[in-house]
Amino acid sequence: MGHDIYGWNKAREEIAYARFSMGNHNAILLYGLLEAYPFYAGVSGSGKSSIFSLQQFEKALNEYKKLFNTSASLKESDCTSWDQKQILNFIQKCLATAQKEKSVEVYFG
Numbered sequence: 001m002g003h004d005i006y007g008w009n010k011a012r013e014e015i016a017y018a019r020f021s022m023g024n025h026n027a028i029l030l031y032g033l034l035e036a037y038p039f040y041a042g043v044s045g046s047g048k049s050s051i052f053s054l055q056q057f058e059k060a061l062n063e064y065k066k067l068f069n070t071s072a073s074l075k076e077s078d079c080t081s082w083d084q085k086q087i088l089n090f091i092q093k094c095l096a097t098a099q100k101e102k103s104v105e106v107y108f109g
Contacts, residue, residue, distance in 0.1 A: 001043040003027040004109040007094040008049075010101050016093035018086045026083035030090065033060040033067075036108065045108025053103050057095040064091060 003024075007016030020027035022043035031040045034056065039046045064070070068084060094104045 003045050005030060005045060005090065006107040006109070007090065007097065008105045008107065009097050010103075012105075015097045015104065016090045018090040020083070024083065026081075026087070029067075029083070030087050031108075033063050033087065033091065034106065035060075036106070039108035041108075047109055049105050049107040051103050051105050052094070052098070054095070054098040057091060057098045057104070060091050061095055064088060 001022040003018070003020040003022070005018045005020075006014055009015050018030055020030075028040060031037055034052065036050070039048055039050065041047075064087065094106070098104050
């Protein structure tokens with residue numbers, strides 16, 4: 001069991017991935033930043049997906065910056081923990097795709 005969270009573009013290609021073990025409390029951070037608590041099922045995701053807009057990813061990145069007290073120009077190398085890096089990487093990749101396609105489908109497994 002665990003949290004496998006995928007971002008898919010409109011062609012249904014994987015553009016982002018984050019993995020948290022079932023006991024990793026940091027999984028809830030990504031759910032929270034995406035305002036996706038209904039997809040959190042405790043030891044894993046709900047097995048459902050939803051479409052997230054460009055604005056939702058912009059908001060998630062802004063909330064990430066506030067949460068980790070970071071500057072506007074974020075790089076993965078600026079992060080202090082593996083989970084912090086994968087959360088940032090997931091949001092940035094989804095945001096980049098949403099800037100081109102206006103939305104991204106996110107699956108919570």
